[in-house]
Amino acid sequence: MHTPASPAPDDSEPYRAPAQTRIGHVHLQVTDLDKALAFYHGILGFQIVRRFGNQVAFISAGGYHHHIGLNTWNSLGGPPARKQGAGLFHTAILYATRAELAGALRQLAAANYPLTGSADHGVSEAVYLDDPDGNGVELYWDRPREQWPLAPDGSVQMYTRALDLAGLLAEK
Numbered sequence: 001m002h003t004p005a006s007p008a009p010d011d012s013e014p015y016r017a018p019a020q021t022r023i024g025h026v027h028l029q030v031t032d033l034d035k036a037l038a039f040y041h042g043i044l045g046f047q048i049v050r051r052f053g054n055q056v057a058f059i060s061a062g063g064y065h066h067h068i069g070l071n072t073w074n075s076l077g078g079p080p081a082r083k084q085g086a087g088l089f090h091t092a093i094l095y096a097t098r099a100e101l102a103g104a105l106r107q108l109a110a111a112n113y114p115l116t117g118s119a120d121h122g123v124s125e126a127v128y129l130d131d132p133d134g135n136g137v138e139l140y141w142d143r144p145r146e147q148w149p150l151a152p153d154g155s156v157q158m159y160t161r162a163l164d165l166a167g168l169l170a171e172k
Helices: 033-043 098-110 165-170
Strands: 026-029 047-052 056-060 068-071 091-095 117-120 124-130 136-142
Touching: 033 047, 033 056, 033 068, 091 098, 098 124, 098 136, 098 165, 124 165
Parallel strands: 026 068, 091 136
Antiparallel strands: 047 056, 056 068, 117 124, 124 136
């Protein structure tokens, strides 16, 4: 692959990704498409947009072409995701409101699906779990910016504290 030549150095600002840039979707290698769909579709409620046998499924929320691609191209019947070494730490799924996150948590509780953790980060609240293949999943919501904790210098002061799961589950 050819890399373009670097521009001549100058006094301009370094390149920054535009503020509206988003990560549109993720593709996960799974060992069993039906098990993965039982989790992402059956429990988390993503809709199946398209499925091709036991090789790949594209799922989404709200009619997007796909937020998550699940494929078995290189992983059918293989071992679960590694917890040590390089690779994906987790996929983070953002809910618009605390009530929506609570609804997802109620779904997990109803399915008796185990969590691996939870946290209040000041700027957000999150629950953590692994999908059936051991891929890390974070379900979270962001508090409104005006509620983010700030340091005396005005910078965001994130932290990790215990999340009140009972309080979250009571959210309507």
